Amino acid sequence: MISRDECVARDAGDELAALRREFTLDAGILYLDGNSLGPVSEAVRVRVNETIDQEWAKGLVRSWNEAGWMAAPTRLGDRLAPLIGAQPGEVLVADTLTFMLAKLIGAALDQRPDRHVVLTDVANFHSDIYIVQAMANRAGRPITVKPIDRATLDDELNGEVALVMLTHVDYRTGEMLDMKGITTKVHAVGALVLWDFAHSAGAVPLDVTDADVDFAAGCGYKYLNGGPGAPAFMYIRSSWQGVLENPLPGWLGHARPFDFELDYEPAKGMQAFVTSSPSIIALAALDGALDVWDHASMSQVRAKSLAMTDLFIALIDQRLEGVFEVVTPRDHAKRGSQVALRHAEGYGVVQALIERGVIGDFRAPDICRFGFTPLYLRYVDVFDAVEHIVQVMTSEVYRDPRFAVRNPVT
Amino acid sequence: MISRDECVARDAGDELAALRREFTLDAGILYLDGNSLGPVSEAVRVRVNETIDQEWAKGLVRSWNEAGWMAAPTRLGDRLAPLIGAQPGEVLVADTLTFMLAKLIGAALDQRPDRHVVLTDVANFHSDIYIVQAMANRAGRPITVKPIDRATLDDELNGEVALVMLTHVDYRTGEMLDMKGITTKVHAVGALVLWDFAHSAGAVPLDVTDADVDFAAGCGYKYLNGGPGAPAFMYIRSSWQGVLENPLPGWLGHARPFDFELDYEPAKGMQAFVTSSPSIIALAALDGALDVWDHASMSQVRAKSLAMTDLFIALIDQRLEGVFEVVTPRDHAKRGSQVALRHAEGYGVVQALIERGVIGDFRAPDICRFGFTPLYLRYVDVFDAVEHIVQVMTSEVYRDPRFAVRNPVT
Numbered sequence: 001m002i003s004r005d006e007c008v009a010r011d012a013g014d015e016l017a018a019l020r021r022e023f024t025l026d027a028g029i030l031y032l033d034g035n036s037l038g039p040v041s042e043a044v045r046v047r048v049n050e051t052i053d054q055e056w057a058k059g060l061v062r063s064w065n066e067a068g069w070m071a072a073p074t075r076l077g078d079r080l081a082p083l084i085g086a087q088p089g090e091v092l093v094a095d096t097l098t099f100m101l102a103k104l105i106g107a108a109l110d111q112r113p114d115r116h117v118v119l120t121d122v123a124n125f126h127s128d129i130y131i132v133q134a135m136a137n138r139a140g141r142p143i144t145v146k147p148i149d150r151a152t153l154d155d156e157l158n159g160e161v162a163l164v165m166l167t168h169v170d171y172r173t174g175e176m177l178d179m180k181g182i183t184t185k186v187h188a189v190g191a192l193v194l195w196d197f198a199h200s201a202g203a204v205p206l207d208v209t210d211a212d213v214d215f216a217a218g219c220g221y222k223y224l225n226g227g228p229g230a231p232a233f234m235y236i237r238s239s240w241q242g243v244l245e246n247p248l249p250g251w252l253g254h255a256r257p258f259d260f261e262l263d264y265e266p267a268k269g270m271q272a273f274v275t276s277s278p279s280i281i282a283l284a285a286l287d288g289a290l291d292v293w294d295h296a297s298m299s300q301v302r303a304k305s306l307a308m309t310d311l312f313i314a315l316i317d318q319r320l321e322g323v324f325e326v327v328t329p330r331d332h333a334k335r336g337s338q339v340a341l342r343h344a345e346g347y348g349v350v351q352a353l354i355e356r357g358v359i360g361d362f363r364a365p366d367i368c369r370f371g372f373t374p375l376y377l378r379y380v381d382v383f384d385a386v387e388h389i390v391q392v393m394t395s396e397v398y399r400d401p402r403f404a405v406r407n408p409v410t
Numbered sequence: 411m412i413s414r415d416e417c418v419a420r421d422a423g424d425e426l427a428a429l430r431r432e433f434t435l436d437a438g439i440l441y442l443d444g445n446s447l448g449p450v451s452e453a454v455r456v457r458v459n460e461t462i463d464q465e466w467a468k469g470l471v472r473s474w475n476e477a478g479w480m481a482a483p484t485r486l487g488d489r490l491a492p493l494i495g496a497q498p499g500e501v502l503v504a505d506t507l508t509f510m511l512a513k514l515i516g517a518a519l520d521q522r523p524d525r526h527v528v529l530t531d532v533a534n535f536h537s538d539i540y541i542v543q544a545m546a547n548r549a550g551r552p553i554t555v556k557p558i559d560r561a562t563l564d565d566e567l568n569g570e571v572a573l574v575m576l577t578h579v580d581y582r583t584g585e586m587l588d589m590k591g592i593t594t595k596v597h598a599v600g601a602l603v604l605w606d607f608a609h610s611a612g613a614v615p616l617d618v619t620d621a622d623v624d625f626a627a628g629c630g631y632k633y634l635n636g637g638p639g640a641p642a643f644m645y646i647r648s649s650w651q652g653v654l655e656n657p658l659p660g661w662l663g664h665a666r667p668f669d670f671e672l673d674y675e676p677a678k679g680m681q682a683f684v685t686s687s688p689s690i691i692a693l694a695a696l697d698g699a700l701d702v703w704d705h706a707s708m709s710q711v712r713a714k715s716l717a718m719t720d721l722f723i724a725l726i727d728q729r730l731e732g733v734f735e736v737v738t739p740r741d742h743a744k745r746g747s748q749v750a751l752r753h754a755e756g757y758g759v760v761q762a763l764i765e766r767g768v769i770g771d772f773r774a775p776d777i778c779r780f781g782f783t784p785l786y787l788r789y790v791d792v793f794d795a796v797e798h799i800v801q802v803m804t805s806e807v808y809r810d811p812r813f814a815v816r817n818p819v820t
Contacts, residue, residue, distance in 0.1 A: 024463075024467040026467075026468060029470070031470060033470065033471045036471045037466075037470060037471040037474075039466075039467065039470060040462055040463075040466050040467040044462065045459075045462060045463075048458065048462065048691065049455075049459070052450055052454065052455060052458065052637075052695075053434075053450075053455075056447075056449075056450050056637060056638060057434040057436075057449065057450040058436060060439070060441060060443065060447060060449060060769060061443045061446045061447040061769065061771065062764070062769070063638070064447075064638070069638055069639075095505075095506075095509070096505075096660075096685065096686040096687065096688065097686060098658070098660040098661075098685050098686040099505070099509060099658070099685065099686070102658055106548070122672065125661070125670075126661055126664070126670050126671060126672060126674075127660045127661035127662075127686060129672055130659045130660060130661065130664075130674045131658065131659065131660060131685075133674070134657060134658060134659055137550070137657075138516070138548035138549070138550065138657065139548070140547070140548065140550070147672060221687075227462075227466060227689065227690065227691050228466060228473070228474070228479055228687065228689070228690035228691070229479075229686075229687035229688050229689040229690045229691075229692075229693075230689060231689065247544060247547075247548065248508070248509070248512055248541065248544060249540045249541065249544055250506075250508040250537045250540060250541060251508075251535070251536050251537035251540065252537075254536070254540075258774065259774055260535075260536050260773065260774055261536060262532065262536060262539055262557060264536075264540045264543070275506065275508045275509065275541075276506040276507060276508040276509070276537060276639075277506065277631075277638065277639035278506065278639050279637065279638070279639040279640060279641065279689050279691075279692035279695075280637065280638035280639045281458065281637050281638070281639075281689075281691055281692055281695055282639075282689035282691055282692045283639075285462075285689075285691055354472070359470060359471065359472070361471065363670065364668065364669055364670055
């Protein structure tokens with residue numbers, strides 16, 4: 001049996017341990033939902049208030065130039081680029097993930113005008129499926145969107161496929177896909193690939209350059225801790241820039257936005273994919289949140305993430321054998337930074353844990369989802385969380401009638 | 411000649427005067443650019459920091475329910491509705507203006523499948539023209555977008571027109587259009603109307619209900635003072651709700667977002683036009699900014715706005731006769747809340763004024779634009795601004811070589 005003392009000892013030797021101090025975390029809360037919404041770091045407060053009190057209050061409209069607001073989407077993109085293995089000038093931060101996907105899907109379909117099939121994963125986050133269908137409907141030609149079982153991808157890939165849109169880490173199961181291997185197969189049939197990094201950026205090492213990825217997008221509020229509804233990011237490989245056209249253009253993506261020209265002429269590089277001015281305060285929050293990455297490498301984060309998920313799975317195996325199905329792959333190469341446990345009464349389990357201050361989340365129909373975020377979680381938190389899970393399961397409190405009716409928005 | 415003392419006296423009798431204290435305004439700055447970016451109010455700071463320190467830091471992911479984040483776009487929409495004459499349940503706050511327009515244009519074109527012309531004003535803000543063209547390109551049928559001289563609208567209206575998209579107050583000239591009269595004409599030929607309220611909301615009285623407007627959208631960062639890149643708003647008349655379909659759908663607009671269904675089923679009402687979660691911090695800033703409207707009516711604001719623009723025009727007439735062309739209509743019924751002065755060397759004039767702390771802006775090719783915002787400007791500010799303009803023009807400092815090269819982003 002793994003003991004609590006062993007976990008305390010591992011924390012003492014953890015080279016990322018000091019970063020926890022950057023975050024606001026209430027005593028008594030074990031926060032295993034940073035894969036849904038990351039917590040506040042002190043640098044967020046500083047940057048947001050500096051933006052309000054100095055840049056906005058003092059600089060007023062002049063700050064579009066003088067405080068660099070115009071360049072914020074590309075500057076933040078360059079800041080984020082190393083986390084996904086991108087080069088400077090290949091990443092943009094703005095909008096929300098769905099709009100970023102909309103722009104990339106529309107643009108990608110325009111580049112394969114003779115093809116009429118889009119493949120996506122039936123297990124994809126539903127919003128991704130809605131927007132790919134919506135943009136396919138507006139491609140100017142008949143397009144069939146096929147949500148497939150990803151295990152059948154090889155059978156579905158052929159010369160009719162224009163685009164393959166996949167999520168790199170499954171939001172329910174936590175399974176991580178082989179980005180490079182799949183990208184190579186997609187390219188082999190002449191199709192393009194768009195990866196959703198919602199559960200990958202800041203969670204697992206990514207190398208879009210090595211994998212030769214065409215396009216990617218992700219959100220800023222999960223493992224990047226940019227705040228609720230934080231701006232999203234998009235990646236466009238440099239070789240596509242100047243070729244790919246923004247299907248939802250706006251004045252800030254114009255080559256000369258202040259010439260007020262009637263004809264749209266795209267700016268160079270990623271700026272062409274800026275539509276209109278994103279919230280500068282929201283960008284400032286994400287900017288502050290990225291500070292912590294100046295003190296942590298993705299390889300350190302990955303090593304601790306795997307150690308924590310290994311620990312969690314081992315404790316569940318040891319203490320609750322047969323109670324849950326561990327849905328997340330045990331193979332490191334296939335694991336993101338969360339662990340999903342299947343249980344028929346999963347909703348009650350998650351709610352009973354939240355009452356005790358152990359915050360995970362429920363994903364219908366039967367997944368209890370726990371995110372492990374190495375920047376601020378300790379090994380001892382993993383141990384204590386499992387202790388709570390054991391108590392909830394042995395007491396059967398999760399069967400309490402107050403958990404019988406599901407809150408529609410949890 | 412109007413004297414400075416007369417202006418001081420008018421301020422003493424101004425029933426909106428006390429609201430100025432809510433805003434952060436540096437001494438020595440005369441801010442006549444609130445029609446581009448409004449200043450910070452104290453309530454913005456309070457709401458933003460409350461959102462970060464309480465809702466986000468303490469509530470974490472639970473705040474999507476417990477702090478009402480899920481409902482924030484519709485709640486803020488209801489708060490904003492009275493400013494445009496809308497009913498509760500007809501306004502939504504999220505995204506940016508261009509995305510709001512994209513959704514409304516796409517949805518409107520779907521409602522007139524047998525028509526193939528869109529009319530818009532050639533003097534419209536260029537971003538509006540780019541997005542209407544982009545959405546027309548993706549309408550699924552050939553559509554011709556015609557940017558017309560608005561004076562010729564009557565000649566262009568016919569049974570082929572699907573949609574007319576106009577900006578209610580011209581961003582360059584400050585001319586206000588007859589919303590009700592034009593809407594009636596558009597409806598008479600069976601077309602739909604989409605009004606852009608970027609320079610209208612919080613600036614002039616609006617009554618979308620009385621004018622029977624179909625759709626409208628506007629931004630939060632000008633007269634509403636929501637901060638740089640603040641979320642935008644959209645209006646959909648209640649009779650269109652449940653009929654109009656969001657062309658850029660996302661999970662937060664689904665009837666059951668947490669059931670993760672593969673098929674999109676729109677939520678009821680305006681919620682169907684939410685795509686994905688907007689920045690909650692950005693929404694909080696706008697929420698705080700709207701507090702001031704609890705203490706000011708649009709009729710008070712309009713009366714003071716007209717008095718200020720009348721004063722400005724009278725002073726320019728008296729002191730700088732023949733130097734500028736006053737482009738903004740002198741007729742109150744056609745005037746927004748800004749005054750545009752035409753001058754061949756307008757760029758230098760605006761830059762020389764900014765050096766003196768009088769902040770207006772330049773709109774190519776020759777417009778010096780000054781916004782008058784009754785919530786925080788005084789009559790004496792108008793007087794002092796004109797004094798600076800007189801000094802700039804008589805000294806000819808605007809011809810200084812340092813103003814010869816235009817900064818591309820001012």
